[in-house]
Amino acid sequence: MKILVLVKQVPDTSEVKFNENGVMIREGLQSILNMFDQFAVEEALRIREKYGGEVSVMTLAPEQAKSALQKCLALGADKAYHISDRAFGGSDTLATSYALSLAIKKVGDFDLIMAGNQATDGDTGHIGPQVAQFLGIPHVSYVEKIENVEGDKVLVKSLLEDGYRMIEVKLPALLACIPPPNFEYSNPSMMGIVKAKNKPYVWLKADDIDGDKSRFGLNGSPTRVMKMYPPPKRSRGEVFTGNYNEAVKKIIDVLKEKKVIS
Amino acid sequence: MLDFTFTEEQEMIRESVRDFAQRKIAPIAMEMEKTKQIPEDVIQGMAELGLIAPTVSTKYGGQGFDAVTAGIIAEELSRADPTGSIPVFYLVQASWGHVFNKYGTEEAKQEILPNVTKGKWFLGIATTESDAGSDVLGTRTTIRKEGDHYIVNGEKMYISGVREAYTRGGGHITIAKQFPDRGAKGMTMFYLPLQQKGIIPTYVDDLGREGISTGGFTIDNVSIPKHYLVGEEGKGFYIVHEGYEYARGLIAVICAAAGLKSLERGEKYLKERKAFGLPLAKFEALQFRLAEHYTKLSFLRLGSYWALWTYDREGQKKATRFEVSKAIAMAKMFASEWSTQAIDEVMQWQGAFGYTRECTDQAAWRAIRSFAWAEGSKEIMRVIVARELLGKEYTAYK
Structure with missing residues (x-):
């Protein structure tokens, strides 16, 4: 089975800070592989281990994102595609998805395309579904687990707000993956890191992928970011202690007082 | 360049x-x-x-x-x-x-x-004995050839990882005297598995590094096969120093890292803790100490990597054994001292809390203090550097 995983390098936002204008302070922030994508890569590697095949990874990003792709190779992926060109500068999710879909068509037939459900910086969740739409293949979002692959069908567990559903989807398809709460990501092994440098690493420019260049980069991006700001801080709330019945009674009293319930 | x-x-x-x-x-x-x-x-x-x-x-x-x-x-x-x-x-x-x-x-x-x-x-190393540490030639443990195997007798002390090898399996690369009249050329190295008859372990209660055991073992007529020799007979003295130099280089890096990490904790504390209405970080007396320790440890870190780099260059035939010995000794000479001084300073900043077992830095202090002697004392590091500068004929032990 030929699998392609779409990945993105993101700022490590575990300790993010904003300046007085609400703009994220990027100085000192390290760049890391988007955690949703790492989960997708690790799922892809598990499928390869079980069913055989090859796992490739792809990103559309400036050169410095190479370390994210190298990490994927060190984790065990077989091949990397790095799409990088000034022409893609300022791409929103639509232009990015368009370019990614062109590159995917260009580099080969994949049975399964995977991606993180969203990236921890933009958090849009657009890329996976949009790429699938451009490629004309089915997609499933919020995929927490790939249960089974049989013939040209794959059975996946997709999360819903109040539960989950099991979906069987025909290949080729795109799965946008979300790590389960207990997901413990892997660190690349020393041997994996050493081997990574000898794996195929393919650079792609705008000229290497056929398509309408007016749809690349800023020109192809209808989205405009007007302002970014952190959400207002919320107070901690009141904690009711004591025994269970007393605490519940106090909560009911407060809710009645505030006319939430009558 | x-x-x-x-x-x-x-x-x-x-x-x-x-x-x-x-x-x-x-x-x-x-x-x-x-x-x-x-x-x-x-x-x-x-x-x-x-x-x-x-x-x-x-x-x-x-x-x-x-x-x-x-x-x-x-x-x-x-x-x-x-x-x-x-x-x-x-x-x-x-x-x-x-x-x-x-x-x-x-x-x-x-x-x-x-x-x-x-x-x-x-896999550990066992050279030290109750009466022989840096003075490897003072080793009393003996090894003698008997047919196609060797017989070892003696005792080792202050050895890292005795419990680990005794319970998990494995053993220690050990040095013993094979030819007593040949001095440095009479020492032989070999691998000694600890899980065998004739080995009796003992443990000491170390001041720090408590997650790994320190102890010793008696070796009573233990037979080892000849393929357990590490290097040729009579070459142990030279090989053991090669291993020690590797370990000393790593120790120097470890000391620098522990000290710098402690300073990071200290910096955070200086910014958070207030005295006389000001954060401690505002007081220049403390700023100067922070700057001094940080500078010394940063140079120690660089010097340690330079020493390890020199070690690697020996493997590429670009540095001599003596250049390596000197570089490594220079790196380790002040490693424990500078690092424990920095950690001690961070403990001081924290006042009474720094003197409790809740304080992370005191554990680091106890651990790093051991490297003033472990794998070659700081005094021996000075002897090595002076020997390389003045020549062997000026060594005190000749």
Whole structure:
């Protein structure tokens, strides 16, 4: 089975800070592989281990994102595609998805395309579904687990707000993956890191992928970011202690007082 | 031209080890002071990542890493474990794994090293005795050839990882006197498995590094096969110093890392804690101390990597054995002292809390203090540097 995983390098936002204008302070922030994508890569590697095949990874990003792709190779992926060109500068999710879909068509037939459900910086969740739409293949979002692959069908567990559903989807398809709460990501092994440098690493420019260049980069991006700001801080709330019945009674009293319930 | 950058691959190694160490080791590090052992899942995690004896060649399950790369791993483990237990567990096996890989017999390497790199067995070093430490020629343990095997008698003391090798499996590269009248050329090195008849372990209650045992063992008429020899008969004295130099280089990195990490904790504290209405960080007396310790430890860190780099250059025939000895001795000479001084300062900033066992820095102080003598005392480091500057004829022991 030929699998392609779409990945993105993101700022490590575990300790993010904003300046007085609400703009994220990027100085000192390290760049890391988007955690949703790492989960997708690790799922892809598990499928390869079980069913055989090859796992490739792809990103559309400036050169410095190479370390994210190298990490994927060190984790065990077989091949990397790095799409990088000034022409893609300022791409929103639509232009990015368009370019990614062109590159995917260009580099080969994949049975399964995977991606993180969203990236921890933009958090849009657009890329996976949009790429699938451009490629004309089915997609499933919020995929927490790939249960089974049989013939040209794959059975996946997709999360819903109040539960989950099991979906069987025909290949080729795109799965946008979300790590389960207990997901413990892997660190690349020393041997994996050493081997990574000898794996195929393919650079792609705008000229290497056929398509309408007016749809690349800023020109192809209808989205405009007007302002970014952190959400207002919320107070901690009141904690009711004591025994269970007393605490519940106090909560009911407060809710009645505030006319939430009558 | 000078170039102080690590390779892209080494940076990836650092990132992976740092992430692992901060997630899996840092949160449990202080617990090891009570449990007196390294958790099994940490050992297995290290083995899966390839962090146990990575200096061993890939043929025997290692990574074939050079000394600088081994130093990067040591640095990250030291930053994560203030108790020094895992750094010791690491450095001993990395250094002596390197020696075994270089001088061990093919049969012994195939039998032993894969078990070490998989985290099943422990590989240590046993040279010290009650009356012989840095003075290796004072060794009383004897080895004699008998047919196709050797018989060993004696006692070793203040050895790291005795319980680990005795309970998990594995053993220690050991030095003994084979030809008493030949001086340095009469010493022989060999691998001694601890799980066997004739070995009786004993343990000491160390001041620090409590997650890994220190102890000794008596060796009573123990027979070892000839393929357990590490190097040729009579070459032990020279080989043991090669191993010690590797370990000393790693120790220097470990000391710098522990001190710098302690200063990071100290910086945070200075900004948070107020006295007389001001954060402690505002007081210049403390600023100066921070700047001085940071500068000394940063130079120590650079010097340590330079020494390990020199070690690697010997393997490329670009540096002599003596240049390596001097560089390594220079790196280790002040390592423990400067690091413990910095940690001591951070403890002082924290006042009474710094004197409690709740304080992380006191554990680091106790661990790093051991490196003033471990794998060669700071006094011996001075002897080595002076010897290389003045010539052997001026050594006091000749």
